[in-house]
Amino acid sequence: MADVKKMATREGYGRGLVALGAEHEDIVALDADLAGSTKTGMFAKAYPDRHFNCGIAEADMMCVAAGFAANGFVPFASSFAMFAAGRAFEQIRNSIGYPHLNVKIGASHGGLSVGEDGATHQCIEDLAIMRAIPNMTVLCPCDGNEMKQAVKALLAYDGPAYLRLGRLAVETVTDQVEGYEFQIGKGVLLRDGQDVTVVAVGMMVQMALTAADILAEEGISVRVIDMHTIKPLDVEAVTAAVNDIGKIITVEDHNILNGLGSAVCEVAAEMGKGIVKRVGIQDQFGQSAPYERLLAINGVTVEHIVELAQELARK
Secondary structure, three states: OOOOOEEEHHHHHHHHHHHHHOOOOOEEEEEOOOHHHHOOHHHHHHOHHHEEEOOOOHHHHHHHHHHHHHOOOEEEEEEEHHHHHHHOHHHHHHHHHOOOOOOEEEEEOEOOOOHHHOOOOOEOOHHHHHHOOOOOEEEOOOOHHHHHHHHHHHHHOOOOEEEEOOOOEEEOOHHHOOOOOOEOOEOEEEEOOOOEEEEEOOOHHHHHHHHHHHHHHOOOOEEEEEOOEEEOOOHHHHHHHHHHOOEEEEEEEEEOOOOHHHHHHHHHHHHOOOEEEEEEEOOOOOOOOOHHHHHHHOOOOHHHHHHHHHHHHHO
């Protein structure tokens, strides 16, 4: 995928907001003094009267967003995942989730991607935290194209939602899917296969596709699913993978507890069959180190996915 164009999903978020802002005057963007990082600065430049910098006060920002939603606006409130899901959890739960207000939370720099910033800024729990809030929709698109479509889909969706944005530029892969259309709660079949299924989320989708290419050369056929929606999970796609193949690997830049891996395991457990191997952060805090090294420490690598698939294929 070396020749494929790259874009960070946070870039797709900013572009998506700007494109929709022209047609929908009810969209407002809120930021916690991080417009440059979350890319809502694009929206601020295009529509300065509809962008509000709430300062380094994420809890207040979520309450302001709730107020906008209660008055008919569609607020997109943005910050780093650590501060959105972590610092402002109570406000999201009680002021947005509980009254089921139409607030969209754009949470950037999730997972270990902030690298050298260290464990205090590496949010590996956000999908689990947001997934536990009743009626909260949780999304994590894999590339810029998918992110732009996700923003559009969230505008049409009436209810609270958490949208994880990636820091790093990644290969665009979804625009290569014929007839691709983003649907909340519906995973995308990027490649079909018969021996092993790899279910990935966010920036790990590209890693899963690379592993599938390597495995194909060995004669191992891999089904790759881009599970951009953690909640509601595409139960139908997981059920089909269990019934058709029975051997699943989940890949996420998140704690293996209560994220994508756990969600897939819940489906398999209720079905009473299938094998699920979880690739992700091994229930440990990160460190101050380059992103690739942090992933390798946790076994989140193409090589590890290949090894697990080989093991499962032999069974």
